[in-house]
Amino acid sequence: MENAIDDLKYSLHKGFIDRSIVHQGHHVPKLLINNAEENVLSTVIDELQKCQSFMISVAFITESGLASLKAHLYDLAQKGVKGKILTSNYLGFNTPKMYEELLKLKNVEIRLTEVPGFHAKGYIFEHDQFSSLIVGSSNLTSNALKVNYEHNILFSTYQNGDLVHRVKHQFTDLWEQSTPLTPNWIAHYREVYQPQAVQRVFEDSQRQTDLINRVDEATQIQPNLMQVEALQSLSSVRARGEDRALIISATGTGKTIMSALDVRQAEPERFLFVVHSETILNDAMRGYQKVLATEPASAFGKLSGQHKDMDAKYLFATVQTLSKEQIHTQFDPAAFDYIVFDEAHRSAADTYQRIFHYFKPQFMLGMTATPERTDDLNIFEQFNYNVAYEIRLQKALESEILCPFHYFGVSDYVQDGMVVDDNSQLRYLTSDERVKYILDRTHYYGYSGDVLKGLIFVSRKHEAVELAEKLTQQGIATTALTGSDSQQRRNTVIQQLKDGEINYIITVDLFNEGIDIPEINQVVMLRGTQSSIIFVQQLGRGLRKIANKDYVTVIDFIGNYKNNYLIPIALSGDHSHNKDNYRKFLTDNAPLRGVSTINFEEVAKKKVFESIQSATLNEMKMIVEAYQNVKNRIGRTPTLMDFIEQNSLDPDVLLSKFANYEIFLEKKAQVTPRISESASKNLTFMSKELAQGLKSSDYMTIEVLSEQDESFESLVEKLQARDSEISEADVQTSLRILDQSFFKKGTDKHYGPPIINIKHHGKQIQLSEHFKNNMQNKAFRAHLDDLMQLAHYKHMNHYHNSNSLQLYQKYSRKDFVRIMNWQNDESATVYGYKQKYQTLPVFITYHKKEDISETTAYEDEFLNQDELKWFTRSNRSLKSPEVQNVIHHQELETPMYMFVKKEDADGKNFYYLGTASYMEGTAEDAQMPDGKNVVTMHLAMNTPVRDDVYRYLVEK
Known part of the structure; x- marks a missing residue:
């Protein structure tokens, strides 16, 4: 107890009296804002994960804000941790559907206050001997937690403190006077609720979509931020005398409209748009008609199975029709000044190649979201390595071009002691118990909007059909679509989903690309991740913006798949194959800019961690494939720096396999x-x-x-x-x-x-x-x-332009010896620790192997983020000179540098956690399991271990 009080005293002294003191404790008051380094949401999550109970008092709550906490609240429920949320219907901001989402939280009691002008924003987290409070400007909304400029203070107080007593007393008084949230209360509220003009996150892109959908010939479509940059780049490419270029743009970012805007600025005499699907052809032509609103309707024509408008100024053709020799040879090769190839990654097909090599336009544009294909043809070469513009998923989200998403990694159903996955028999995949489990998780995580309109991806056609039948029997109207269904049936079913006549379409790989259903508000993945490209394609089906959809929910059922490591690769867009990057991504509470979030239930996260640990990410096949992709992209033998500049393989991965690049x-x-x-x-x-x-x-x-x-x-x-x-x-x-x-x-x-x-x-x-x-x-x-x-x-x-140790960077024993300027490389003799040259490095592997020798089975343990129980080597006692030197290291002016790694699978590098100090009076003689003597002592971390790193290291 004294340690806890002392820690609070140190923290408050530094926070309120003297910021220059070195030992800051773990509870220093902290200003919480949203910026590139941190946000309010990550702190709320950190506190939730450590607390024994919590109380939240906020006036405004959005579905999206609540969604960003749902996985963490679910994990707390599994641990028996309960909480209370107090809110209100002040200004009619909170929607009836949001209140319905609150009722799904089984471990959280909800009440509503009718206090006039209720505008509270407070979060209280109960711990063993103290309470933490966040008080300030952030409501429980996505923007307030991640994006808006906010002012909040995080501080801690001992349980007997006057301030926390007053705060809890005020909360309790208000709680007792408030009304419990019930379905009946929501039903009544729905009757009187008046939707407010709440600003939506899709403003800019939605305005563009609205303009496209309106039949308003006088409207002048204006480009969004991404399109402005792309148009400027395309103009520069043409100014250099280039006759072709490639646009790489994430699904839903407006590639088609961007190309139409470029056509408007290029003003060709004749134009050709080549596409692989008549459905997409129709959508593209409508978009062009809106952008080129001053052109008469007669200027636009189709070339497909049913249409032969050969003389149209703006011709939209399916590749299946145009590639026929009797069709394309009717045109002069120079008939079109400007040609666009949609989904350009398909250009390896013979049908595309016939068109590509026949026509000789003044300018040719290829568009794709996924240029890295395994086809023999190099599409970068096809377009002379001129990548005019590139916007991938993460950048598109940051630019608010796409609809935000909340990703939830959940563990798949466990049946008969086994996790159901793609390898399970069909009867397990479609069992009543699994269907009930799927409905439970999809219901809990919900969707944005009034009506569920979702896509479910599975691994087998029979699974799709049977699941569709089972879900429909449960009252969730569902239809399966497979590759054997006709285009007419596909169009009919898609329209049914758009109109709300069905809730789900279940498919295998049919909707990986080329299908535009902006209404989709939930994507469910009931299959293992075989490719990061396909993962992003399937995720992208829900990212188009539309009215009444603030975000899309993505629910990924994670089984025991060896390819689970592909999930962080796909979500992060990081193709370095650096395991540490992916582990960091999983432990970061807010890895994406904007309001999108990535959440894993605890069991599911462990499955991904295990996959990362066991995966061989420097396999020869992976290295060669990365090399070939970069070479294809730049048109020459890449350098090691090219791998970095092209967001590809980390050179360290390649050099771990080969002595040098040559x-x-x-x-x-x-x-x-x-x-x-x-x-x-x-x-x-x-x-x-x-x-x-x-x-x-x-x-x-x-x-x-x-x-x-x-x-x-x-x-x-x-x-x-x-x-x-x-x-x-x-x-x-x-x-x-x-x-x-x-x-x-x-x-x-x-x-x-x-x-x-x-x-x-x-x-x-x-x-x-x-x-x-x-x-x-x-x-x-x-x-x-x-x-x-x-x-x-x-x-x-990596080292922030510094030649000294950097907190939370990873170092080997040899790195330490070099940084501290030891005379020779003595890293092989450092082992767990070594005192030399006025330095005392300590290296700890936190989770030992089960088969480790009893003589080295040290049980080093963090007692909290400030304090570590540490073991010396065996055959040591309090009288040993070595131990005495450690105990008196401060008097000897020998700093103790702490390095910790989670387990041996992390490799030779350890996280540097800063310096530590021996805590006086804590050294004790003890015995190892084999009976040999050892000394234990407590070390105070001079800088408390950062929350995400601490959780990663400590969690098994």
Whole structure:
């Protein structure tokens, strides 16, 4: 108890009296706003996940705001944690449907106050010995929690404090006077409710959609932000004399209208739009007619099975009809000034190729959401590598071009002790119990709007048909559509969904692309993720904006699939294959900008974590595929930096498999060997020791010495002119690395001869003749320049342009030794900890393997985010000099640096959690399971471990 009170005292002292004190405690008052680094929602979620109960008092609640908490409230319900929400119908802001959503929260009691002018915004979280409060300007709405500029204060108070007593007393008084929320209350409220003119999130794009849908020939369609940028880029491409370009744009971002706007600005004499579906053809022509409103209706025509308007100025053709030789040969190859190929990734098909190579327009535009295909044809090459504009899912969401979404990863149904998944027998996939479970989860997470209009993706046709029958029997009108259904039936069923006559369409892969149903407000994935591309395509079916849809709900039923690691790849758009990136993405409470959220129920998140841990993301097939995709995109052999610039594979993944990039090119890209074996070893040295960008002095030394020889003093001066943070000790360490004296003997067998020579006691430092000769080779020099750029990029972006340890970055033991300028690489002898050179690094693997030796089964444990119970090595006692040095490390002026990783599967790198201090009087002799002596003690973290990192490390 004393520790808890002391912690609060430290926190309040720093927050309200003296901000300069170092030990801040875990409860420092904090200003909560929404910006690029953090938002109010993440703090609310953090507090919910730690609390024993909670009370929320807010005037305004939206369905979207509530949805962003639903998965977390569900997990709390599983743990038996309960809460209360107090709200009102002040100003008629809260909708009847939102109140219905509140009733779904089984662990939350809801009441309504009739206090006039109720405008409260407060969140109270009860813990064991203290309470945390968020008070300020944020209601429980998506905009207030993630987007709006808000002012809230998070602070904590001991349970016996006067302030928390008054706040709880006021809440309790108001609670006792309030009305419980019931279905009858909602029914009455619905009768008197008057919808308010609440601003919707789809304003700009919706106005454009409304204009397109209205029959108003005088209306001038104006481009949205994305379209303005794309149009400017297309004009620049044509100004350079290019005759073709590619637009890469996420589903629902207005590609068709953008192309029409470009046609309007280009003013071609004749125009051709090529599409693979007559349904899309009709939609495209209507859009063009609205954009080109000054053109007469007779200027637009179709070329399809039923229509042959060959002379139209603006011709819209299906590829199936136009590709016929007797059709396209009726046109002069130069008949059209401007041609658009919709869904350009399909251009590998023979039908597209016949059209593509026959016509010779002045300008050709390809449009696609997914250019990375496995087809032999390279569509980037087709359009001369001119990517005029690219907007992927994450950017489109940030720009508010797409409808926001709330993604929920939920665990699939467990039957007979087994999780149902794609490999289960059909009778399990469509059992009554699973259907009930599906309906329970889809009902809980709900949808935006008045009527459910959803898409369900499954893995088998028979599953689609049987599930449709079962859902219909449960009162949820559902129809299955498969590839065997005619286009006419598809159109009929789609219209039924739009009109609200049915609630769900169930399909396999039929609606991955090309189908435009803006009314969809729920997407359900009842299948494993086989491809991140297909995942995004299916997610994208619900992202078009339309009136009365503030967001789309995406419910992903996650089974025991080995490909679950593809989920964070798809949702993040990160194709680095860096496991740590994906783990961070899963632990971040708000990884997307805007009001969209990504939520995993706890059990489902564990399944994804397990998949990431077990996946081999540096498989040769993956590396070669990433290489080929980047090469296709840029039209040349990519550099390592190209992988980063094209949002592709993390070069570290490639270099974990190959000693250097040249070896990969020789073995897997059929590049003829271009450098000597000795030069290759030097590349290996730079790839393994310099490319990480750990210290700027490492790679800058090579850059300086490439210009001329230097003395130690002049080298330090020039390096410090480039980076003032570089110390003489940093330069000394870098020189020992570059001349290989830092490493154990025999390193040159793998790294080749040292790349620098140091003569006359540092009076002359120069590149070695061997290295200079290597630099005369163009291929070697290109690799060297690439590695120097990569090191600079990582130093700036991973280590924030700093040569010292950065909080929450990951480091190996060897990285620590280098950063702290130890004389030699002694990382192999550090083990769990080592006190040397006035430093005391401590490395902890938090979750040990079950089969670990009893002599090393240390039970290091975080007691909270400020305090760690730590074990010394075995065969140690309180009298051991080593232990005494640890206990007195502060008096010895030896900082204790804490590094922790979750488990061995995380690899050799540990999160740096800052420094810690021994807590006086906590050291005790103890025994290991094998009977050997050990000392335990408590360490105070000088900086409390950040919530998301703490949860990730501690959770099993």
